[in-house]
Amino acid sequence: MESRPRHYFFFLVLLLPASLSSSSNPNPRRAYPRNLFRSAESLIRDLNLLPGIQQLGAEIEVKDPLSPRLVERRLDLRILGESGSEIPVEQLGHHAGYYRLEHTHAAKMFYFFFESRGSSSDPVVIWLSGGPGCSSELALFYENGPFKIADNMSLIWNDYGWDKVSNIIFVDQPTGTGFSYSTDIRDLRYGEKGVSDDLYDFLQAFFKEHSHFLKNDFYITGESYAGHYIPAAAERIYRGNKEKEGLQLNLKGFAIGNGLTDPAIQYGAYADYALEMGIISQRAHTSITKIYPLCELGIKLCGSSGVISCAASYVVCNSIFTSILLLAGNINYYDIRKECEGSLCYDFSNMEKFLNQDSVRNALGVGNRKFVSCSPLVYEAMVTDWMKNFEVGIPALLEDGIQLLIYAGEYDLICNWLGNVRWVNSMEWSGSQLFNEAPLAPFTVDSKEAGVLKTSGPLSFLKMLDAGHMVPMDQPKAALEMLRRWMKGSLIEEQYITAAAVM
Incomplete structure (x- = not known):
């Protein structure tokens, strides 16, 4: 009897794509694909922000065992406006x-690092964008980086860049994302073990190069599919510290914005x-919720190590x-308002124009490598990782006092606040x-409500008002305040803490 649901599940998986693709659809771009791997270009928009094709690498490179693994250059970029810092711009x-990733065949991970406009003693923060396969430059230029790109390709200081309160790293990962690449297809990552091991190796090399930041508090942040990356990376760093593998990273917390972490619960919240x-x-809600039990079964069969069942549950869910x-019409599913x-719901073309200029590529040290915002190749490789639950490793981190912040913009559909609060509560x-x-x-900024907060001990959940999927883009000031207060230990506005103490 136990095998019957499994057979039923896989039988319906075979029927489902054909039935969905044949349904009437005024927008062919959103038609459900007939083939799992051909689905990348249409479904990449589910958690990606930009489609595009990025090969791992075209040219053959010769390894020099004597060359340093980490090669970094100082940037001298002309930025318009005032930096808002007491530190001279230069x-x-x-x-x-x-x-050059240590445990790979030929992979190289690209990153930006911006020292704080505040103080060198500010925490070190790493930002991971989702996708899977989308570059963190999306966040750098449109959300929380030091500057933004004007239409004339000039850089303008961002008054609410997260570098105002932290020393921040933006990294292109997994391999094949953004400017990161390999000349060996074996370096593609298919799950979070490879992803988190690569990030751990990168951070070890980074802090060896920048050893004066090793004592600073360290936080992992990101959004969207990074709801998978971030818990896996936090657990890897935590384990490395416990087992004294290398440099002891001063991990204090991790924050996930509009993330996908526990698919079984989050997919159940879509229709609601x-x-x-x-x-x-x-009526539509009643009909759509009938799909969910099959989705839930698929995720259960996927478990932590399934392959075929994980791919099947990806299609069903x-x-x-x-x-x-x-049914929704031409809505932006990252911001339903x-x-x-x-075809992209947002226009991020200025970023690709800027990063593909010869002068910029030369300044970054990426040679003639073309920048592509999101990689379908990386996306497809991670399909069987999609439905795995990464909530399971979080409790052990909380028990040891590692801080966790889950935040979500109220108008995002794709990784909506309702699904996020449900998995946090459960x-x-x-x-x-x-x-x-x-x-x-209330989460208040300048005495005005910017969100709704629930917090206890090391765990906080914040529903950010008037924001979609990309909270730092929609509410930049509130997002910066969120980060600053959270790293200081309290998300409640300081004047309210003072008032409560007086009372």
Whole structure:
């Protein structure tokens, strides 16, 4: 009897793509694909921000065993406006570099590093964008980096860049993302073990190069599919510290914005969120929720190491999201208040124009390598990683006092706040009861409500108001305040803490 649900699951998997692709659809771009791997270009938009094709590498490179693994250059970029820093502009440390990944055949990981506009003693923060396969330069230029790109290709200081309160790293990962590359196809990563091991090796080399930052507090941040990357990386660093593998990284916390972490719970929230926000009708909600038990079964069969069942559950579960889009019209599923403009929902073309200029490539040390925002090759390689649950490793980190912040913009559909708050509330750890009983509180910035906060011990959840998938882009000031306060130990506005103490 136990085998019957499995057979039923795989039988329906065979039927489902054909039935969905034959349904009427005014927008062919969102039609459900007939073939799993051909699905990358259409479904890449689910958690990616830009499609595009990036090969791992075209030229053959000769390894020099005597060459340094990490090669970094100082950037001298002309940035318009005032930096808002007491440190002279010429002394602000802006860097770009490549790290030749230690446990690979020929992989090189590209990164930016911006020293703080505040103080060198500020925490070190690493930012990971999602996809899988999308470059962190998306965040650098459109969300929380030191500067933005004007239409005339000039750089303009970002008044709310996260480098105002931290020394921040933006890294292109996994291999094949952005400017990171390999000349050996064997360096593609298919799951979080390879991804987290590469990040750990990179951070070991980075802090060896920048040893004066080793004592600083260290935080991992990111959004979207980084809801997988971040817990895996935090666990890898935590384990490396415990086992004294290398340099002891001063890991204090990790933050996930609009992430995909526990798919079984989050996919169950899609129809509920869509109904609540008026995207679908009650009748459609009833119909779409009938898909979920099959999705849930697929994720259960996927477990932590499945391959065929993980790929099958990817197809089934994403049909929930696709079904909503078929009914929703031309919405931007990263921000349902907006229409999807063109094939990308956002226009990020200035970034590709800027990074593909010869002068910029020369300054970055990437040679003639073309920059592509998101890599379908990396996306396809990670398909069987998609439905795995990365909530499971978090409780051990919380128990040891590692801080966790989950935040989500209220108008994002693809990784909506409802699915995120549900998995956070359901997580079992010693402080779960206290967290679930904690009252909701306003998250205020300049005495105005910018979000709704729930916090207890090392765990915090923040629903950010008036924001979509990319919170630092939609609410830059509130996002910067969120980071600053969280790293200082309290998300509550300081004046309210003072008032409460007086009372």
